[in-house]
Amino acid sequence: MRKIVSSMAVLICAVASAAEPPAQPAPPTPPAIMARVSQKPVALSDLPAPREFVTHHRTKIRGKALSYTATAGETYITNIAGEPIARFFSFSYMSDEPRDAGRPVMFVFNGGPGSASLWLHMGVLGPQRVALDQEVNPSNTPPFGVNDNAFSVLDVADLVFIDPVGTGFSRAAGNAVDTDFASVDADADSVARFIEAWLTKYGRWNSPKYLVGESYGTIRAAVLPRALMGGPMYNGVMRGITVDGVILVAPGFDVGVPPDPNAPDPATLALPSLAVTAWYHNKIDRKGLSAVQFYDEVKTFAATEYAVALGKQGSGALSDTEKQSLALKLHDYTGLPVDAWMRADLRIPKNEFRKQLLASQGLEVGAYDSRYTLPLAGSGGDPVADDPAMTRYVPGFVAAFNMMLRDHLKVTMPVAYSPITFSLAFTWDFSRVSGLPKGQSFAVDLATAMRRTPALRVMVTSGYYDMGATPAGSQSQVERGGLPLERVTFKNYESGHMLYLGGTAERFADDVRTFVLAGNSR
Known part of the structure; x- marks a missing residue:
């Protein structure tokens, strides 16, 4: 990405009481x-x-x-x-x-x-x-x-x-x-x-x-x-x-x-969301737990047992028996098969999970909201327009907003309102x-x-x-x-x-x- 360079310098004046003033940092480049x-x-x-x-x-x-x-x-x-x-x-x-x-x-x-x-x-x-x-x-x-x-x-x-x-x-x-x-x-x-x-x-x-x-x-x-x-x-x-x-x-x-090298393993932070999505779509045994209770249980597991196992796997210290045992627990929490977790070395990315969870029903779940679904087949591959959530609620929001502009706020502008301008993001x-x-x-x-x-x-x-x-x-x-x-x-x-x-x-x-x-x- 390009870096915007300012064409005007900022003058910084410092008042020092010492006979020999301390060195000043270089003036910043303002926006x-x-x-x-x-x-x-x-x-x-x-x-x-x-x-x-x-x-x-x-x-x-x-x-x-x-x-x-x-x-x-x-x-x-x-x-x-x-x-x-x-x-x-x-x-x-x-x-x-x-x-x-x-x-x-x-x-x-x-x-x-x-x-x-x-x-x-x-x-x-x-x-x-x-x-x-x-x-x-x-x-x-x-x-x-x-x-x-x-x-x-x-x-x-x-x-x-x-x-x-x-x-x-x-x-x-x-x-x-x-x-x-x-x-x-x-x-x-x-x-x-x-x-x-x-x-x-x-x-x-x-x-x-x-x-x-x-x-x-x-x-x-x-x-x-x-x-x-x-x-x-x-x-x-x-x-x-x-x-x-x-x-x-x-x-x-x-x-x-x-x-951030000090951050927890991304897989441990993602696992509770994978699990609660499986809970929502009835792909696991809920054990009588609410979504919040289930999420909290998996969050604790992810921060402890799962994190320790991933650390041992990274150092080559995780045994095959331990790996198999952990894959079984991941299956119980997410509904994905044990062998899928074994093949993925105990890490299934969120985007892969979204396509695998309801694959037997021919569906994928949304990235922006995993309660939403669309067919797996026929996707155009657009991360927004083909997302099961965004493509479902965006048209209603945009239409309602434009109706409010005209009927409620009496706004008349010579150009269309731009809900999202992706060229800025690029x-x-x-x-x-x-x-x-x-x-x-x-x-x-x-x-x-x-x-x-x-x-x-x-x-x-x-x-x-x-x-x-x-x-x-x-x-x-x-x-x-x-x-x-x-x-x-x-x-x-x-x-x-x-x-x-x-x-x-x-x-x-x-x-x-x-x-x-x-x-x-x-």
Whole structure:
């Protein structure tokens, strides 16, 4: 992947009391969006006025009536030279009830990279929600519906759904191009600039602030506190914005970084998810256990007996008898034959498992949600469009969102809304700006933010049927990142990557609501 090189240096001034000042580290290379220099500068006055659509609504949340104002529209952000570089499109929902500037505000985004925010928007947090014929294995052909969302958290916080540059209706502006933002730190810095502008526009600098990110959005949420605070060794500006809480939905902090030699064996972190998938599809003896009880049992086995056996096998110390005994236990937990585990040397990758578990029925299970199935035959091999989960629920979400845009928010734009722009993911630069250690987990960014802000709390949420960001894997990444665990809450749900599908939306929303209210009570 290409590395974006800045064309402007950051000047760092240091004051030293000693007669011989200590050596200073080399100035960092700030994200390109801060430093783009144009031969022909563009001013805000050169661009059309930002579009804005304001509507007023009344709904009922948790049985209580609520009036709110929805503002869908564009916000220009500028670089350090004052040139406009992007127009962010966002959806802001603010309660009309009497309030002061201390009402919490929640900034919400999805992942990708290259995804717009409609998933969290329409799936669980926004005031309207997609209506599918069923939430697991739904029909992916019309009709689809939109309902008022009785689970929305708008009752406890104002909501701002952010579409990063290149997604939704958000685009680069002036002399910038969308790919200028296709890197970890440039993306985070641009979102920080949007948040800064939003707080100023609505006079919300004194509000408790929460970040909610899903999938790659959890990396953005981990890096954003650094960009919001700012500093000479990161982006060369001082914004001084802190956040009260970060909510991580299906986190994956080790994406784009080298493997951690101190991490548990990946097979041990994956096994509980393989097992609970077999439990769901009735391919094993459940022994009267619930999905959660079964998952916890296998998680303990994986971290102890399975981990020890894999370690012995790696050193050549595992006997044939021990291997056979372990393969039998793996069969009991996953439903796959003993000889399959023996041939695979006790390690069956998640993608292979997904094809083998229901092969006798001619089915494969989903990567994003292993409760979903599609026929094994006829797959086009696309990791998203042919995934049994994504291909089933995406059409309903997209249709419902576009209906809400037109009928509820009265938004009219000259271009189509882009739910996911994969070209951004293909060019995404995971390397960091200079001044940050190479290859560190993004969880370390969040640990740094928690050190800087002692009141910052984190909630980590995962789905048992998520075969990508597994609960065990996510918890391991957070623990290894050095976060103060007394301020971290872990929540798991009987769902997949979009862990608010399949009857879990109400519980997830209530957990978010409780998290916010706990912050208000401090």
